[in-house]
Amino acid sequence: MAGEGLAKMTTYEKWLQEEGIDVVGGYMVEDVRTVPLKPWPRKGGFGVHIRLIGAEDCDAAYVCEIPPHGILKPQKHLFEEMILILSGEGKTEVWNEGGPKVTCHWQEGSLFAVPLNAWHQHVNTGDRPARYFAVTDAPPVIDLFHNHDFVFNNNFVFSDRFNGQTDYFSGAGRMLDEKTWDTNFVQNVETFDLRDYEVRAKGGKSIKFELASNTMIAHISEYPVGVYKKAHRHAPGAHVLQLRGKGYTMMWEEGKPYQRFDWHRGSLLVPPRMWFHQHFNTSHEPARYIAFRWHSKKFLPGKHFHEGENWWISTRLGGHQIEYEDEDPRLREIYLEELAKEGIPFSLDALLAGSDKD
Ligand SMILES: [Fe+2]
Known part of the structure; x- marks a missing residue:
């Protein structure tokens, strides 16, 4: 029969259905800390898959919760996490088949990556539920091989990434450049020391994490009270999770209306491919987020998993960043109105003027 054998869904889509938990879509998740979860047979805890439009299945996220003093089922898989x-x-607990167990001790704010295809088992040692957020490259891996046994029951050991080192999760690391920290464990992303980075926000700070020799990375960004970042656009898949403060993000396709997304601690947003996005801080404290995305600088991915071209270069010079002086004045008017409602002074101009005097 014509059409017989032709797929109507991707292997990843079928796998999501088989998982038996909800899948959240759209542009953002208002709060990953409170998003409802369902019992998750594969994990032995509770969870929800997150498949936002801007990820385009080049990566994906989920939230999982471990009951008080609970232990999840051991897992291993051929995708980064x-x-x-x-x-x-x-x-x-993390181990290679037949190898010693290495322990990663964590608490609220801890960041780490499970080494590729290593066995791992999460244990809640506390009296209250433990909830974590994860970003993976499961969609391309599951789609490419379309064989769950290969992806979830593969005995290959990536000893180049993890070889049973007892100090693997000690938190030690090294700076690869002025703002890239190469490590396997960060004790607390909420307090981790950042470096000055003003390419996208006056007064901005940042740090980038290369984790567990992954091809995916994470970075933290922080910008001051009364300041907004410059708009830019790039490749899909950057999962932006708010750690501190509140505000909103304007997102738009060139020539189309602005879409506004209000956020606070716990909100998750993924800007779609080549949509401009601009973050505005309307809180009384610096706004801080962590983004999970492609593009390790240790293991450069090809253009298909690239972060995008020239997103830090002015649109005037052929790049994809709108400098403050080139932006639509309406965006600033809206921001000033929002700050006035909160009684927060506008600091950006004073900061910019200060830098002119240097
Ligand atoms: Fe971005």
């Missing part, structure tokens, strides 16, 4: 602990305290 970065984990941010949202609440609770516990540990993750």
Whole structure:
């Protein structure tokens, strides 16, 4: 029969259905800390898959919760996985087949990556639920091989990434350049020391994490009270999770209306491919987020998993960043109105003027 044997869904889509938990879509998740979860047979805890439009299945996210003093089922898989602990305290045992177990002790704010295809088992050692947020490259891996046994029951050991080192999760690391920290464990992303980075926000700070020799990375960005970042656009898949403050993000396709997304601690947003996005801080404290995305600088991915071209270069010079002086004045008017409602002074101009005097 014509059409017989032709797929109507991707292997990843079928796998999501088989998982038996909800899948959240759209442009953002208002709060990963409170998003409802369902019992998750594969993990032995509770969870929800997150498949936002801007990810385009080049990567994906999920939230998982471990009951008080609970232990999840051991897992291993052929896709990378970065984990941010949202609440609770516990540990993750990690081992290669037949190798020694190495323990990662974590608490709220801890960030680490499960080494590729290593066995791992999460344990909640506390009296309250432990919830974590994860970003993976499961969609391309599951789609490419379309064989769950290969992806979830593969005995290959990536000893170049993890070889049973007892100090693997000690938190030690090294700076690869002025703002890239190469490590396997970050104790607390909420307090981790950042470096000055003003390419996209006056007074801005940043740090980039290369984790577990992954091809995916994470970075933190922070910008001051009364300041907004410059708009820019790039490749899909950057999962932006708010760690501190509140505000809103304007997102738009060139020539189309602005779409506004209000956020606070716990909100998750993924800007779609080549949509401009601009973050505005309307809180009384610096706004801080962590983004999970492609593009390790240790293991450069090809253009298909690239972060995008020239997103830090002015649109006037052929790049994809709108400098403050080139932006639509209406965006600033809206911001000033929002600051006035909160009684927060506008600091950006004073900061910019200060830098002119240097
Ligand atoms: Fe961005």
